[in-house]
Amino acid sequence: MTGADPGDSFVEVIAREVEADPGNPALREDFITLLLEQDPDRAAGELKAFEALGGDPARVRVLRARLVAARLRTSNPPPPAEATRPAAPVVRPGADEPTPVPVPAHDDRRDSGAAGSASLWDAERPAVTLADVAGLAEVKRHLDTAFLAPLRNPELAAAFGQKPGGSLLMYGPPGCGKTFIARAIAGDLGASFIHVTLADLLGKWIGESEKAIRSVFRNARAASPCVVFFDEFDALGGRRTSGGGGSQAMRMLVTQLLEELDGVAGANDGVYFLAATNRPWDIDSALRRPGRIDKTVLVLPPDAVARAAIVRGALAGKPAGGVDVVAVAAATEGFSGADLGHLTTTVLQQAMVESMSSGELVPVTTDAVLAAVGGITPSTASWFDQVAPVLEYGVDDGTFDQLRAYRVGRGMG
Numbered sequence: 001m002t003g004a005d006p007g008d009s010f011v012e013v014i015a016r017e018v019e020a021d022p023g024n025p026a027l028r029e030d031f032i033t034l035l036l037e038q039d040p041d042r043a044a045g046e047l048k049a050f051e052a053l054g055g056d057p058a059r060v061r062v063l064r065a066r067l068v069a070a071r072l073r074t075s076n077p078p079p080p081a082e083a084t085r086p087a088a089p090v091v092r093p094g095a096d097e098p099t100p101v102p103v104p105a106h107d108d109r110r111d112s113g114a115a116g117s118a119s120l121w122d123a124e125r126p127a128v129t130l131a132d133v134a135g136l137a138e139v140k141r142h143l144d145t146a147f148l149a150p151l152r153n154p155e156l157a158a159a160f161g162q163k164p165g166g167s168l169l170m171y172g173p174p175g176c177g178k179t180f181i182a183r184a185i186a187g188d189l190g191a192s193f194i195h196v197t198l199a200d201l202l203g204k205w206i207g208e209s210e211k212a213i214r215s216v217f218r219n220a221r222a223a224s225p226c227v228v229f230f231d232e233f234d235a236l237g238g239r240r241t242s243g244g245g246g247s248q249a250m251r252m253l254v255t256q257l258l259e260e261l262d263g264v265a266g267a268n269d270g271v272y273f274l275a276a277t278n279r280p281w282d283i284d285s286a287l288r289r290p291g292r293i294d295k296t297v298l299v300l301p302p303d304a305v306a307r308a309a310i311v312r313g314a315l316a317g318k319p320a321g322g323v324d325v326v327a328v329a330a331a332t333e334g335f336s337g338a339d340l341g342h343l344t345t346t347v348l349q350q351a352m353v354e355s356m357s358s359g360e361l362v363p364v365t366t367d368a369v370l371a372a373v374g375g376i377t378p379s380t381a382s383w384f385d386q387v388a389p390v391l392e393y394g395v396d397d398g399t400f401d402q403l404r405a406y407r408v409g410r411g412m413g
Contacts, residue, residue: 011038018046025055026339026379029174032063033278040070056338062232065199069235069250121219123192123226126183133177133184135306142297142402143168143185151189151272167261167273167292169233171280171399172299173380175338178276179231181299186227191272193227194220198235201253210256217260217271224270233275234282254284261292278383280399281390288397298402301336301380304329310337311369314344319351320364328369334378347372384412 011034018024018031028050035043044067051060130140147168150157170178179195186193194216201212220226230236236253261273275293277283287293302310307329315323332340347364350372354362384407391400391407406412 011035022049023053025050025053026175026342027377028053029055029059029063030379030382033066036063036066036070040067043067043070059338061199062197065197065202066232066235068202069198121194121216123194123219123223126187126193128180128184129187130181130184132187133181133306134309135303136177136300137303139181139297139299143181146295146297148185148188167295168275169280169283169288169293169296170274170276170299171278171296173301173336173383174278175336175379176299176301177337178299179229182227182229182274182276185272185274186229189225189227189272191225191227191270192220192223193229194223195229195231197231201236207252209253213253213256213260217268220271221268225272226270227272227274230273230275233277234279254287258286258292261287281387281394288399296399296402298406300406301334301378302340304333306337307332307335307340310340311344314341315348315364318348318364319361320348322366323364323369324366327366328373331370331373332378334380335376336378336380339376339379343369343372343376346376 014027014031014034018028021027028046032043032046032050035046047060047063047067050063130143133140147166151166170181172178182195183193196216201209203209203212216228220228236250236257261268273293276299280296283293304326308325311323311325311328311332315325332343335343347369350368351362351364387400387403391404
């Protein structure tokens with residue numbers, strides 16, 4: 001890390017690191033994540049830079065959703081005057097007096113860009129299964145014992161009064177394949193799959209996002225058996241802290257989700273709820289209570305077998321047939337799947353530039369890949385630093401047992 005003034009804030013220290021290494025997408029993404037909690041406006045500027053530098057479009061979409069959520073929590077923007085009519089009294093549970101809530105001047109909410117269209121929730125049938133996930137034997141074992149085994153034996157589960165459904169929270173460092181694993185779980189169960197992000201749910205009208213959540217579960221029940229997967233779950237299921245209108249909006253989202261998880265609007269038989277987060281400590285405790293999302297699994301950085309498979313897949317069909325992927329895997333301990341993608345992209349670009357300069361094909365070599373490894377800091381390192389104080393000072397209901405064992409096994413404390 002570059003030299004830092006002891007009086008500088010952590011944000012400014014990271015800002016200088018980004019300035020010193022502007023082409024490092026993983027570092028800039030970590031900086032954006034940090035700014036989302038402290039300075040959403042500055043995060044918006046960094047997000048534009050991240051996108052301009054060729055950041056992963058999927059990550060850009062997720063970060064935009066988190067930016068919207070951050071602004072909802074910190075501000076209470078008034079609705080457009082021309083879009084509202086006089087406030088209608090709405091009684092909130094437990095309130096002594098009706099609370100005025102602006103109501104849209106029309107009821108056609110499909111033009112708002114939120115999840116009003118049923119086609120957005122069309123369920124897919126994933127072709128992948130957990131057998132297609134290379135390595136990660138420990139993760140698969142925990143998935144099987146904590147979640148999948150009862151679902152694979154419905155007759156036995158029924159004998160013990162268990163209904164065909166379930167919920168699971170996957171957590172761990174970013175870029176480690178939680179979304180791919182969710183699809184693989186759906187494939188293992190022979191179930192449909194609906195992928196939901198906060199960007200799919202947010203709308204400009206009051207009540208629109210809650211309507212979208214109801215629509216998600218209605219479509220999942222219709223497509224049963226179905227896996228509903230909520231990505232970046234901390235952005236949606238965050239703690240319902242007190243505050244202004246933005247916090248109120250997030251509380252309403254969580255309350256609607258609680259209603260759907262409890263099956264108030266309809267039976268959830270055959271609906272499997274999966275969620276993924278990098279920040280499990282930020283999930284509202286009401287969502288984590290027994291009977292709701294009470295099972296967790298830690299999705300760790302890929303092991304050596306998985307790293308070799310990721311590198312081999314990224315280089316397949318490219319002029320890189322002689323690369324020793326086992327040697328690369330051994331040199332990339334702690335790299336996430338996203339880090340390995342950045343590594344292979346870097347060496348392929350270097351080889352392409354050399355080929356254009358020399359006028360002949362220059363293939364990627366093992367030495368070139370290993371040399372590039374030295375210039376990349378695993379993005380998972382900052383996550384483990386971030387989680388350390390949570391483990392030391394936070395209240396743990398057993399969620400972090402796997403993480404504690406992992407850290408002890410690697411001498412991380």
